[in-house]
Amino acid sequence: MQDFADAFALALNLIGSRDPDLWAAVLLSLQVSLSASLMAFLVGAPLGAYLAVRPFAGRSAVLVLVNALLGLPPVVVGLAVYILLSQSGPLGGLRLLFTPLAMILAQTLLTLPIVIALTHRATAGFWERFGDSLTVDGASRARSVSILLTMARAGLVTAYLAAFGRAIAEVGAIMMVGGNIRGYTRTMTAAIALETSKGNLALALALGLILISLALAVSAGAFLFGRRR
Amino acid sequence: MLVRFCRRAFFVGSAATLLCAGTARAQERFITLASTTSTEQSGLFDHILPIFQKQSGITVRVVALGTGQALAIGARGDADALLVHDRLGEDKFVADGNGIDRRDVMFNDFVLVGPKADPAHVRGLKNASEALTRIASAHAAFASRGDDSGTNRLELRLWRAAGIDVQKAGGGWYRELGSGMGATLNTSAALNAYTLTDRATWAAFANRQALEILLEGEPGFVQSVWQHSRQSAEIPKCESR
Incomplete structure (x- = not known):
């Protein structure tokens, strides 16, 4: 238990200190994970609701696929994005490898299935209840999607937070495409992995505590955001 | 009111981070160095990189990897310089035309x-x-x-x-x-x-x-x-x- 007490004290010390490396990692973690989950949300939420509205050929297959992708291994996403962005890869010309943008791209792909699946789940029930009335009223597919998204707002917050949670906790994909460059692409999770490998267990755990506090703050923010007026 | 403010702040915050990330690609001159993990962990770079940057004006972005992976990304053109330790792998790397100018830099026991x-x-x-x-x-x-x-x-x-x-x-x-x-x-x-x-x-x-x-x-x-x-x-x- 001493280790946990040490880590807690160290975490408080670190927060009080002005360690530039720490704050760079905190900002980068937030920047990358918020951006990735936001992009996944903007793309995924309408797709998820669209899947709930009126069946089309192959919808079940798409749903099975999306749900399977919930278990997408980060290291595989990292590898795929690495190969895409590599100088020898199809998008090498963009020179995005080992930059924060590459990390955002990887995490967007990683979290997209989460947003789609959870949004579908949140909106499908509303469609069952109100779908007929919407159809009778002559609402277009796009209009139905937007109405469903408004109705399922609480569920959407959960979808966003699940995506953000996966992104901020993730290390395999971002280390691969970001390169864990100090002061540039070193996130909190990468720093934790690094300190662990250096045997600085208390410091690693302290960084973990700070990371959890960050997630807590974002969760609280999203909660307020999602609350009805 | 607080809720409304938080909502707006949250949204603006997210949009701002997205924007920052978009422009975060530094305009500075840099090279990417793929190095073995142990060299990075030894603290050597903390000492020599600031000196190098002062003299040359070039930032060095160190990506720490195992020797095998460092050679692999070097062969794909994703690193400008490698710092690795496997003589056989290096000789093959140079023989395959992936790199030039192999030098002995230091030794570690x-x-x-x-x-x-x-x-x-x-x-x-x-x-x-x-x-x-x-x-x-x-x-x-x-x-x-x-x-x-x-x-x-x-x-x-x-x-x-x-x-x-x-x-x-x-x-x-x-x-x-x-x-x-x-x-x-x-x-x-x-x-x-x-x-x-x-x-x-x-x-x-x-x-x-x-x-x-x-x-x-x-x-x-x-x-x-x-x-x-x-x-x-x-x-x-x-x-x-």
């Missing part, structure tokens, strides 16, 4: 670490073969990197030199971890296992618990020479760099 209690009685020995033979016959736990790193390759050569086939060695005393040096040291400390480590990583490693150096200065331990290969400008894909 290896040490055999193990539990203070030393169940296989290797402390004070002067010979790696003898030490490994004793570990094998005592069936004392030995943690191997098992990741095809330079250190792992050296370790396997030492076992071969001692005439021990670790793949066939039963008894579960030989553990292949498939991990980097730091993770392997953490596991060794937890298992009270012997392991081979480079001195730089060991010197910077904080979680030693009951581990200590039992064998060092063996001639076979100093054979690792660190090298530096520069990307060839002749590789078309690298020309834009």
Whole structure:
């Protein structure tokens, strides 16, 4: 238990200190994970609701696929994005490898299935209840999607937070495409992995505590955001 | 009111981070250096990179990887310079036309670490073969990197030199971890296992618990020479760099 007490004290010390490396990692973690989950949300939420509205050929297959992708291994996403962005890869010309943008791209792909699946789940029930009335009223597919998204707002917050949670906790994909460059692409999770490998267990755990506090703050923010007026 | 403010702040915050990330690509001049993890962990870069940057105006972005992975990304053109330690792999890298200007930069020696209690009685020995033979016959736990790193390759050569086939060695005393040096040291400390480590990583490693150096200065331990290969400008894909 001493280790946990040490880590807690160290975490408080670190927060009080002005360690530039720490704050760079905190900002980068937030920047990358918020951006990735936001992009996944903007793309995924309408797709998820669209899947709930009126069946089309192959919808079940798409749903099975999306749900399977919930278990997408980060290291595989990292590898795929690495190969895409590599100088020898199809998008090498963009020179995005080992930059924060590459990390955002990887995490967007990683979290997209989460947003789609959870949004579908949140909106499908509303469609069952109100779908007929919407159809009778002559609402277009796009209009139905937007109405469903408004109705399922609480569920959407959960979808966003699940995506953000996966992104901020993730290390395999971002280390691969970001390169864990100090002061540039070193996130909190990468720093934790690094300190662990250096045997600085208390410091690693302290960084973990700070990371959890960050997630807590974002969760609280999203909660307020999602609350009805 | 508070709620409304928070909503707006949250949204603006998200949009701003997205924007920042979009413009975060630094305009500074930089090179990407793929380096073995142990060099980074030794703290060397913290000392020399600021000096280099001051003199040249070029930022060095260090990507720390195992030697095998560093060679692989170098071959794909994703690093401008490599700092690796596997002579055979480097020679092949240069022979394949992936890099030029291979140089010996520094050397690092290896040490055999193990539990203070030393169940296989290797402390004070002067010979790696003898030490490994004793570990094998005592069936004392030995943690191997098992990741095809330079250190792992050296370790396997030492076992071969001692005439021990670790793949066939039963008894579960030989553990292949498939991990980097730091993770392997953490596991060794937890298992009270012997392991081979480079001195730089060991010197910077904080979680030693009951581990200590039992064998060092063996001639076979100093054979690792660190090298530096520069990307060839002749590789078309690298020309834009």
